[in-house]
Amino acid sequence: MNQSSANVAGASSSAQPLLQVSDVAVHFGGIIALDGVSFDVQQGAVLGLIGPNGAGKTTLFNCLSRLYIPNSGDIRFAGQTILSTAPHKIADIGIGRTFQNLALFGTMSVLDNVMVGGHSQSSSDFLSNALRLPWVKTEEEGLADASWELIDYLDLMDVAYTPVADLPFGTQKRVELARALASKPKLLLLDEPAGGLNHDEVEDLGSLIKQIRDDRGITVLLVEHHMSLVMAVSDHVVAIDFGRKIGEGTPSEVQQNPEVIRAYLGTSD
Amino acid sequence: MVADVNTSSAGRRAIPENPANNLAIAGIRLPVWNKILIAILLVVAVIAPFFLEDFDVFQMTYALVFAMAILGLNLLTGFNGQFSLGHSAFFGIGAYTTAMMMAHWEVAFYWTIIPAGIVCLVAGFLFGLPALRLEGLYLALATFALATAMPQILKYHAWEDLTGGVQGLDLDKPESPFPDTLSDDQYLYFIVLVVAIILFICAWNLVRGRTGRAMIAIRDNPIAAQTMGVNNAVYKSLTFGVSALYTGIAGSMSAIIIQFVAPDSFTFLLAVTFLVGLVVGGVASIPGAIFGGFFVLLIPNISEAVADMTGRTDAKGLSWAVYGLFLIITVYVMPSGAAGLVRLLVGKLARRG
Ligand SMILES: Nc1ncnc2c1ncn2[C@@H]1O[C@H](COP(=O)(O)OP(=O)(O)OP(=O)(O)O)[C@@H](O)[C@H]1O
Ligand SMILES: [Mg+2]
Numbered sequence: 181m182n183q184s185s186a187n188v189a190g191a192s193s194s195a196q197p198l199l200q201v202s203d204v205a206v207h208f209g210g211i212i213a214l215d216g217v218s219f220d221v222q223q224g225a226v227l228g229l230i231g232p233n234g235a236g237k238t239t240l241f242n243c244l245s246r247l248y249i250p251n252s253g254d255i256r257f258a259g260q261t262i263l264s265t266a267p268h269k270i271a272d273i274g275i276g277r278t279f280q281n282l283a284l285f286g287t288m289s290v291l292d293n294v295m296v297g298g299h300s301q302s303s304s305d306f307l308s309n310a311l312r313l314p315w316v317k318t319e320e321e322g323l324a325d326a327s328w329e330l331i332d333y334l335d336l337m338d339v340a341y342t343p344v345a346d347l348p349f350g351t352q353k354r355v356e357l358a359r360a361l362a363s364k365p366k367l368l369l370l371d372e373p374a375g376g377l378n379h380d381e382v383e384d385l386g387s388l389i390k391q392i393r394d395d396r397g398i399t400v401l402l403v404e405h406h407m408s409l410v411m412a413v414s415d416h417v418v419a420i421d422f423g424r425k426i427g428e429g430t431p432s433e434v435q436q437n438p439e440v441i442r443a444y445l446g447t448s449d
Numbered sequence: 450m451v452a453d454v455n456t457s458s459a460g461r462r463a464i465p466e467n468p469a470n471n472l473a474i475a476g477i478r479l480p481v482w483n484k485i486l487i488a489i490l491l492v493v494a495v496i497a498p499f500f501l502e503d504f505d506v507f508q509m510t511y512a513l514v515f516a517m518a519i520l521g522l523n524l525l526t527g528f529n530g531q532f533s534l535g536h537s538a539f540f541g542i543g544a545y546t547t548a549m550m551m552a553h554w555e556v557a558f559y560w561t562i563i564p565a566g567i568v569c570l571v572a573g574f575l576f577g578l579p580a581l582r583l584e585g586l587y588l589a590l591a592t593f594a595l596a597t598a599m600p601q602i603l604k605y606h607a608w609e610d611l612t613g614g615v616q617g618l619d620l621d622k623p624e625s626p627f628p629d630t631l632s633d634d635q636y637l638y639f640i641v642l643v644v645a646i647i648l649f650i651c652a653w654n655l656v657r658g659r660t661g662r663a664m665i666a667i668r669d670n671p672i673a674a675q676t677m678g679v680n681n682a683v684y685k686s687l688t689f690g691v692s693a694l695y696t697g698i699a700g701s702m703s704a705i706i707i708q709f710v711a712p713d714s715f716t717f718l719l720a721v722t723f724l725v726g727l728v729v730g731g732v733a734s735i736p737g738a739i740f741g742g743f744f745v746l747l748i749p750n751i752s753e754a755v756a757d758m759t760g761r762t763d764a765k766g767l768s769w770a771v772y773g774l775f776l777i778i779t780v781y782v783m784p785s786g787a788a789g790l791v792r793l794l795v796g797k798l799a800r801r802g
Contacts, residue, residue: 247672284673285674287669309658
C-alpha cells in the first residue's frame with residue numbers, strides 16, 4: 181500500500197489531518213492482524229472504523245496507544261510520529277481511549293477512577309504528596325473539580341463514591357468514558373462503546389458522542405459493530421477485514437460498497 | 450445533607466457528600482468517630498508508658514517498630530500489588546546502617562535514622578528496577594532470594610571489620626536526657642512513637658493523593674494505568690524504594706532499642722513475620738499495620754506462655770504450634786484482617802444519621 185495522502189476525507193482537505201495512519205502492519209507470529217492499513221482522521225470528525233470480528237480494529241487501537249509496536253508503517257498525530265513516544269506519554273500528547281472489555285480500576289471509586297484519568301493533567305511527585313504541600317492540595321482541588329464536571333456530564337453523580345466493580349456494566353462504560361475525557365484528549369478512541377448496552381442506551385450514546393465532539397471539539401475514532409450507531413454519528417467510515425482496508429467513504433458509500441457487504445455477509449456477524 | 454455548593458462552573462449540580470460520611474453509630478457520624486478514635490489512641494499512646502513496667506514499654510516500642518515495617522510492606526504489596534518476601538533484608542540494611550554509624554563513627558543515634566532510610570530508599574529502588582520485569586510468584590521468588598542472601602552478605606568476611614561478621618555489633622543504650630521524669634526505655638519509646646506518627650501521616654498523605662491513586666491503579670489494572678499517563682516503571686520502582694525506606698527506618702529503630710545487631714536476626718522468617726502482620730492487620734489498610742505490629746509481637750509471647758503452662762519439656766516446639774493455631778483462628782475469624790472486620794462491623798452498626 182502507498183502513503184496516506186491520497187485518501188483525505190471530505191471538504192476540509194487543506195488542513196493537516198489530526199491522525200495519519202500510514203501502511204501499518206502488525207504480525208503476531210504467523211497471524212497477520214494488520215496488513216498495511218492507511219487512513220486519515222480529520223480534525224473535529226467522527227470517524228467510524230468497522231469490520232467483522234478479528235478484523236484488526238482493536239489491534240489498531242493498541243498501536244495508537246502504543247501498547248503494540250507496528251512491524252512496519254507509521255502513525256502520525258498532529259504531524260508528529262507517535263512511534264517514538266513512550267506509552268505513558270500518549271495521554272499527554274492528547275490521545276485518550278476506552279477499552280473493548282473495560283479496563284477500570286475495580287477497587288477505586290468512580291471519582292478516583294476519573295481522577296486517575298486526570299493523571300496526565302497533574303504533576304505532583306511522591307515527596308510533595310507525602311508532605312501534602314500546599315500546592316498539592318491546590319492541584320488535588322483542581323483535579324477533583326474537573327472530575328466532578330465530567331461525573332455530572334456523564335450522569336454519574338449518584339454513584340460517584342461507589343467502587344466501580346460494584347456498578348452495572350452500562351454504568352461502568354460511562355465511567356470509562358469519563359476517565360478518558362479527564363485526560364482532555366484531542367483524539368478519543370472508543371472501542372465498541374455500545375457493546376452490552378440496550379437499545380435506549382445505544383441511542384443516548386449516539387447523541388453523547390456527537391455532543392462530545394461538538395461541545396468539546398474532540399475528534400472521535402469509533403470502533404463499533406452496531407451499524408445504525410456508526411452510520412448515525414460518523415462523518416466518515418473506514419472498513420477493514422483480515423487486517424486490510426476494504427472500503428472508505430461517507431456512511432452511505434460504505435454501506436453500498438460491495439466488498440464491505442461481502443465481508444459482512446461472509447461472517448456469522 | 451451538607452452540600453457544598455460549587456459555583457466554579459455554572460449550571461452544574463452540587464457535589465454530593467460522600468454517603469459514608471452521613472452514616473452514624475450511636476448518633477455520632479463516622480468522620481467524627483474517626484477523630485475520636487485517633488484522639489483516644491494518641492492519648493493512650495502517650496499515657497500508657499507511665500503505667501507500665503520498663504519491659505512492657507520495651508514491648509510496646511517494638512510493636513511500633515513492627516508496625517512501621519509492616520506499613521512499608523503494605524505500601525508495596527497492599528497498595529501497589531508487588532509481592533515481597535524480602536523485606537527482612539531492608540530491615541537489616543536499616544539496622545546495620547544505624548549500628549555501623551553508632552559503633553564505628555560514634556554518631557548519635559538520632560542522626561542515623563534518616564541515613565538508614567535513605568540507604569534503604571536507594572537499595573529498594575535499585576532492587577525494584579530489575580524487579581519490574583517480574584510479576585506475582587516470580588517477584589516473590591526474587592525477593593525470597595534477597596531475604597535468604599542477606600544474612601550471608603552481612604556475615605561475609607571481606608567487610609567483617611565494619612559489620613562485626615557473625616558476632617554482629619553491640620551498641621550503647623541511648624540515655625534519657627531527663628532521667629528524673631523518663632526512664633531510658635520510656636525515652637526510646639517516645640522517640641519511636643514520634644517517628645512512627647510521622648511515617649503514618651506521610652503514608653496516609655501518599656495514598657490519598659495523586660501518587661496513591663497511581664499506585665492503586667497500577668495494582669488494579671497496569672495497562673489502563675499506563676494509558677492514563679502513569680509511568681508504571683517509575684512508580685513501581687519508587688514505591689519499592691519508599692517501601693524499603695519505611696522498613697529500613699523500622700530496622701534502624703530496632704537496632705537502637707535492642708542495642709545489638711547480628712546477621713541471623715534478619716532472616717526470611719522476619720520477612721514472613723511482616724507478611725503475617727500485613728495480612729492480619731488488613732491488606733491496603735494503614736491503621737491495620739498498627740494492629741499487625743502488636744499482633745506479631747504479642748501473639749508469639751502469648752503462645753509461649755500458653756505452651757509453658759503445660760509444663761512440658763518440649764514447650765518450645767509446642768509454642769510454635771500454638772502460634773499456628775492462633776494464626777489459623779485469626780485468619781478464619783477475620784478473613785480480610787482487622788481492617789476488614791472493622792469495616793464489616795461498621796457496615797452492620799452504622800445508620801443514616
Ligand atoms: N496479543 C495478540 N496476540 C496474538 N494474536 C492477537 C493478539 N491481539 C490480537 N490478535 C489477533 O489479531 C487479530 C485481530 O484481532 P483484533 O482484536 O484486533 O480484532 P477486532 O477487529 O478488534 O475484533 P473484534 O471485533 O472481535 O473486537 C485476531 O486474529 C486476533 O486473534
Ligand atoms: Mg476488538
